[in-house]
Amino acid sequence: MTYIHNINPVLITxxxxxxxxxxxxxxxxxxxxxxxxxxxxxxxxxxxxxxxxDKILLISLISLILGGRLGYxxxxxxxxxxxxxxxxxxxxxxxxxFHGALLGVLIGLLYISKTENISFLKISDLVVLYIPIxxxxxxxxxxxxxxxxxxxxxxxxxxxFPIIDNIPRHPSMLYEAFLEGIVLYVVLRFMHKxxxxxxxxxxxxxxxxxxxRFIVEFVRVPDVHIGYLYSTWLTMGMILSFPMFIFGIMIYxxxxxxxx
Numbered sequence: 001m002t003y004i005h006n007i008n009p010v011l012i013t014x015x016x017x018x019x020x021x022x023x024x025x026x027x028x029x030x031x032x033x034x035x036x037x038x039x040x041x042x043x044x045x046x047x048x049x050x051x052x053x054d055k056i057l058l059i060s061l062i063s064l065i066l067g068g069r070l071g072y073x074x075x076x077x078x079x080x081x082x083x084x085x086x087x088x089x090x091x092x093x094x095x096x097x098f099h100g101a102l103l104g105v106l107i108g109l110l111y112i113s114k115t116e117n118i119s120f121l122k123i124s125d126l127v128v129l130y131i132p133i134x135x136x137x138x139x140x141x142x143x144x145x146x147x148x149x150x151x152x153x154x155x156x157x158x159x160x161f162p163i164i165d166n167i168p169r170h171p172s173m174l175y176e177a178f179l180e181g182i183v184l185y186v187v188l189r190f191m192h193k194x195x196x197x198x199x200x201x202x203x204x205x206x207x208x209x210x211x212x213r214f215i216v217e218f219v220r221v222p223d224v225h226i227g228y229l230y231s232t233w234l235t236m237g238m239i240l241s242f243p244m245f246i247f248g249i250m251i252y253x254x255x256x257x258x259x260x
Contacts, residue, residue: 002168004160009145025141029134030061037130048126052116056109060127063108064101064134065091071100075236076223094147098135098213099240105131121199121251128205129188135209136181142173149173150219172220179212199255206248210241217241 011021034057041048048056072095073081073088081088109127113120142148146161150170158168187208188201214237222228222235229236 001156002158002160005143005146005162007144021144022141025137025144026134029137030057032137033057033130033133036133037126041126047118047122052112052118055116056112056123056127059108059112060105063104065104067104067107068096068098068101071097071103075100075240076226080225097240099244102244119198121202121255125198125201128202129185129192131205132181132185132188135184136177139173139177139181143171143177147173148176149221150175151221153219169221170219172216175216175219176212179216180209184208184212197255197258199251199258203248203252203255206244206251210245210248213241214238214245 007021009020009022010018011024012019037057038050038053041053069089069091075097077095087093105127106124109123110120112118113123139148146163149159149161149164150172152158152167153170154168155170157171159171160166160168184205188205191204192201217235217237218233220235220237222237226236228234229239
């Protein structure tokens, strides 16, 4: 039976102020990541004390928001924002890019690496363990907002988004929540227990995310103002995921070579 999406994106209204599920998803994920990181980090490595963890969390959050927003502006809607520079940081209007957020976080982690004199890959190996949690809740937020939906489908698991049309569509944001959130988290936690060489977890995260994102892009409708970049299949998400995959392979290669 086809599911008809009827979830109100507004979580609660307080006077003239609307609080949205999408924002709540980010808040929940950050609180959960904060708790889990501080509870689990010292299981195998006591080099990250609470002060450093707080610094990692704070800088990652700030760089994620700024990077995600600027990435959306540069990768997905530059023409509009060149004409509306005053709206570049209007995050509440919507528009965030995962690849931009990732670049922002990497820059933030590089800063921490330099100031705390800790290996960049050692920090990134820690952080990537928890990114899938944010990805999962973020994609659930996308589903509630009826955004990043997929192509029409005749399958039983199609979803009708009334604010879009009355056609059953692939719930591509739920596919991403499952692959980029649940599957990626399980794989990284499993591999973490094997005490891998520094950099391997970062490599796994980059390659697997890029692979999962590339696959889902085939059923996900591209942004209307961009469309397909080639024929009827190549999207901006695919293009941005490709160098991410290559970079992940390179990290794996150099991590192995360093050990040898």
